[in-house]
Amino acid sequence: MSKLIKYLKPFWFPLLITVALLFAQAQCELALPDYMSEIVDTGITKGGIQDGVVQVIRESEYQHLTLFMSEKQQALFSDNYTLIKAQEASSEQKENYPVLKKENVYELNSIDEKAREDLNAALVKAEMAVSAVRMQANDKTSELSKLMQAQGMKDPFVMLSFMPKEQLATMMSEIDKQMEAMGDTIAQASGSAYAKSEYEAVGMELEDIQNDYILHAGGKMLLVALGSAVSAILVGLFASRIGAGLSRNLRKGIFEKVESFSNEEFNRFSTSSLITRTTNDVQSVQMVIIMFLRVVIYAPIIGFGAVMHVLDNGADMTWIIALCVVILLSLIGVLMGVTMPKFKITKKLNDRINSITRGFLEGMPVIRAFNTQDYEEKSFDATNTRIMKNQLFINRMMSLMMPAMMLVMNASSLLIIWVGGHLIESGSIQVGAMMAFIQYAMQIIMAFLMIAMVAVIWPNASVSAARIVEVLDSEVKIKDPKKAKAYDPKQKGYIEFRNVSFRYPGAEEDVLHDISFTAKPGETTAFIGSTGSGKSTVVNLVPRFYDVSEGAIYIDGIDIRDVKQHDLREKIGYVPQKGILFSGDIESNLRYAKEDATAQEIAEAARIAQANEIIEAKPEKYATPISQGGTNVSGGQKQRLSIARALVKRAEIYIFDDSFSALDFKTDAKLRTELNKMIRETQATVLLVAQRISSIMHADRIVVLDKGRVAGIGTHEELMESCEVYQEIAYSQLSKEELGNE
Structure with missing residues (x-):
C-alpha cells in the first residue's frame, strides 16, 4: 500500500484541509463530554452555581x-x-x-x-x-x-x-x-x-440562575456539536474527492502501463486479471483510502485527546481503559494474521473464475457443439466452491469481530460505573465527571473500533494494492532507446531482416532461425508455410511486438530498436490475424488510425478493401453501430473493415497477417487487384502472410518458411521450380492446370 502514496501527491492540499478538519472535528467531539459534565454537575446538581x-x-x-x-x-x-x-x-x-x-x-x-x-x-x-x-x-x-x-x-x-x-x-x-x-x-x-x-x-431567583446557566452551557454545546457535524460532512466530501481522484489516476496509470506492454507482458498478466486489477482492485483501494482519511487518521487524534482528558479528570480509572486497549489490540492482531492469507487466495481465485467465465462466454458455440456443458459447469463450480469456502471463513472471522468489540466496550462501561460509583461515594468525583469519563472511554474504545473496521477491509485492500503495484512496477521489456534516431524522410518502407533468430520468453529453443530477406517499397513480400512455421512471428517482429533474440531488423537503414516505438509504428498499417473492431460505428473504426481522414479517403479505403458494398447495404451507412469486438458483423466483413482501417492510414508499410482467410475467392481476387494498384501508386511496402497460394501467387517476393527456417525466396514461378516445400503446398491446394493457368 505504501508504494501507492506517490499517487496521492496531486491531492496534498485537500489532504491538508482534511487533516485540519479532522483535528477540528476531534476538538469539538472532545469538548462535548466536558460541557455535559458541567451541565450535570453545575447546572443540575449545583443549581447553576459553579x-x-x-x-x-x-x-x-x-x-x-x-x-x-x-x-x-x-x-x-x-x-x-x-x-x-x-x-x-x-x-x-x-x-x-x-x-x-x-x-x-x-x-x-x-x-x-x-x-x-x-x-x-x-x-x-x-x-x-x-x-x-x-x-x-x-x-x-x-x-x-x-x-x-x-x-x-x-x-x-x-x-x-x-x-x-x-x-x-x-x-x-x-x-x-x-x-x-x-x-x-x-x-x-x-x-x-x-x-x-x-x-x-x-x-x-435561584431557578433563573439555574436556567440561565443550563441554557448558556447547552447553547455552547449545540454550537460545538454543529461544528463537529459540519467538519464531519466536509471531511466526507474531501475524502470522497481524494479517493475518486486517486482511483482515476490509478486506472489511468494501469491503462497507460498496459498500453506499453509487449506481448511478453500480456502473456504474464491474463486479460481477466488485468480487468480485475483495473476495476475491483482499484475500487478496494479507493474504499480503504476513504476509510483511512475519515477513520484511521481521526481515530488516533480523538483517542489521544480523550486519553489526555481522562488523565486530567479521572486518573483513578485509567487502568480500565488500558485493559480494554490491550484486549482490542489483541483481537485486531489475531484478525489480521488469520484473514490476510485468505484474502490473497481469494484474489487469485477471482482471477481464475473471471478467466473461466470469459472463456465460457467466448467459447459458447464450441461448448454447445461438443456438448461439454457439464464439464464447464464442473470446472466453474470447483473454483466457485473454493471462493465460497474462503469467503465463508473470512466472513465468520469478521462476524466475530464486531460482537467481541461491543462486548469489550459494554463491559468497560459497566466496570467504569462500578468503580466510579465507589469514587462518587467517597467524594473523589462527581456524577457528571463520571459520565464524562464514560464518554471519553467510549471515544478511546471507538477509536480502536474504527481501526478494527478498517482492519476488516485492509487485508483485501492491501492485496489489491500489491496487485496494482505489480502491474505499475512491472518492467517493460521493449523500451524506447535513450538516444533515439530519426528516420530519413527520403527513404520510405525499405525493410531488411539480417540473420534474425527469435525465441519466445521462457522457451527452450528458437522458433525462428537465421531469417534474412529484404522487402522493398512498391513491392509485396509474401510469407507462406505450414501451420507453426513462424509466418506470423516474422511479421510481428516488425512493429516490435517482440524483440529479436539474435540478428537485427532494419527499416530505411536503421535498426528498429534504435528508434522510438511511436515513430516506427507511424510507418505501419497493421491488419491482425484475428480481425478486431471497436465499439462505436463503422466510421469511427475506419478513422481509428487517422482521425482527420477525409470522407473521400475513407470511401477510397473501403472501396479497395471491398467493404463499400457492406457499408452501402446498411441503412445507416457509415453510422452503422459496431458492437465490442465486432460481434455484430461476420468474419469476412470484419476482415474487410479491418483492412480498410489500415488503408485509411496511408502508411509506408502494410502488414497483412493472414487477413484474407475469411474472404471468398471472388472478393479475395478483387481486393488483391485493387490493393496491387494502390501499392504501385503509393509505393508502399507490403508484408503479406497467407495460407492460400492463390492469395500470394502474384507477389513480387515470396518467403517460404519451414519449421522457423527459410526454405526458399523468390517469385511463384521460381519457387515452383526450386522449392520443394512450396511445391507441396501449391499442389495440395491447386491442381496443375490451375497452377498453369495462374
Missing part, C-alpha cells in the same frame, strides 16, 4: 467571612468586589437584589478565570467556616451552642469576634484538615451550597 465565588453578598455576611480571612484575602476581596449602598442603588439593582432595600451588598466585578480561581481559593475556606459555625449554633448539643448559652449570646459571630486570633486560627486549621479529607469535589460543592444560600438571602 463555585464559592458569589456574584453578590450582603455586607453583614461579608463581615462574618472576614472573621476567617487573612488580611491578604480581604484585600483580594476588596479588589474584586464593589460595595453598593442601599440608599445609592438604582432601581435595576434593587430589582435584581431585593435585599438592597434593607442593607448594603458587595457585587462581583468582571474578572478573568485566573482571578476567579484565586478568589475561590480565598473564599471557600471562609464560607465553609461560616457554614460550620451556623450548623453548630443550631445544634443544641454542640460545644459552640453550649458556650453561647453560657455567655447569654444569640449571634455566634458576635461571640467569635471577641475570641482571640489564635483560637480562630486553630479553627481554620481544623477546617483545612477537613477540606483535605473531603477532597476538592466536596469542598467546591460546599462553596456552591453557600453561594446558593446567600443568593436566596439576597432575594435572587
